[in-house]
Amino acid sequence: MTLPVTFVEVVEVRRITPRTARITFAAEELSDTVGTVPDQQLKLCFPRPGQREPLLPARQDDPMDWYRAYLAIPEEQRPLLRSFTLRGRRPGTRLVEIDFVLHGDTGPAAAWALRAAPGDRLGMVGPSALYAPPVPFAETAAAADWVLLAGDETALPALATLVGALPEGVRAYAWIEVADRAERQELASRAELEVVWLYRDGAAPGAVLAEAFPSGVLPAGEPFVWLAGEAGAVRAIRRHLVEREGVPKENIDFTGYWRHRLTQDDAPTAEDLADAQERAAGY
Template sequence: MTLPVTFIEVVAVDRITPRTARVVFKAEALDDTVGGTPDQQLKLCFPRPGQREPELPAGQDDPMGWYQAYLAIPEADRPVMRSFTLRRRHPGTRRIEVDFVLHGDSGMAAAWALRAAPGDRLGMVGPSALYAPPVPFAQVAAAADWVLLAGDETALPAVATLLEALPEGVRAYAWIEVADRAERQRLATRAELEVRWLHRDGAAPGALLTAAFRGGALPGGRPFVWLAGEAGAVRALRRCLVEEHGVPKSDIDFTGYWRHRLTQDDAPTAEDLADARERLG
């Protein structure tokens, strides 16, 4: 199975909240399966200063081989790569939507999105069936008594696609921490959904979510819990679910999307490595 690699070009930019930009791209090539399942992960590759588009190796069957070819590009020319969730594919087209959380010029992706305009070009690696879960999300959710999706604003694109995939009759909860009331987004689903918005209003990232888990009561029965957001907060939430609420580890899917005061270019911490080993195990 070939790891898909293509170039994408900005078609439109829409500020859907004060701190979130939704960018519509047109891809040069796009597999038919892209956009067919929720929570599809991809990597965007940003050009270096002076480049119109990033320099990228062609897709190949061996993902590690592709990554080695990527690392072989001289550092001054090697594109900066960041992970995102596919928000939506426009049916019957090669157009996709990706949401960017805008937090100033402190990060490569956010700084790019602040200035993004039609015609700007990026590289895209994935989404790929190589990284699809062995059991579809809707099937896992239907087997549980209830579903809880929790995270911060970086998790909202994935949460939205997961909720859209839920069938009727599923009891679902979404606990989302955002900067303030203006960052709320509409969440569509056929499930029986209860949404709890937590407004930081200057509090530390993850603090309100962690407090809600520690002080909140959960429904009875067997859950399926999906967690994503700042890595330290996700770690604390998972520990609380297991130790205080008695949720089996096997019923929790968790991912640290970002790290407070660290970027994806910084070396993984011991906690990051432990999380990776547990997810792979």
């Protein structure tokens, strides 16, 4: 499987909420499959200080060869990789939209997005099933009695594409934790969708969402559940659903997008590795 690698250039920056920037990029190359299914994962490559654009290895037929070439770049020149979900593609164009959560000047992605302007260039690797094999979401959801999607603001781009893919007649619930009321976004769906917004208002990330489950009233019947966001909160919610609510493990698609007080550059914890092994084993 060839790993798609290209440069992308900023053409527009919009603040869709006080803490979220939606940035439109023009891609030099883009597969026809990009933007055709929900929850497409990709990685953005950020330049090091002093670089106009990141230093990217040439595309390789073997994805591991590309990654080895990436690691061979001297560390001070090697671009920083961060994971994102494609928010959308403008039909008939090579324009893609990616949402950035602006949580301050503490990480390379947020710091870059705070200053992003037309003409700025990044590298884009993917979208590719190598990062997240696509779940046949609409079909799986339609077969369940009801669907629950839960996450924080980092999960909103993926969650929005998923509820947009739900067919008519599906009963769906979305529980979303955000910093405050100003961070709400409109979600379009053909399904019978009920959205519950949960506000941190200063609480620890993930805490409000995790606490909502024991006190929440879940419908009867067999669900399909999609969880994403802060890894500790996702882990706690999944444990509650399996152990207290009796939801089969195979009915839960879960991903820890980020870790409180840790970055993607930090080594995975034992719990991170256990989650990865369980996902690889099909839950």
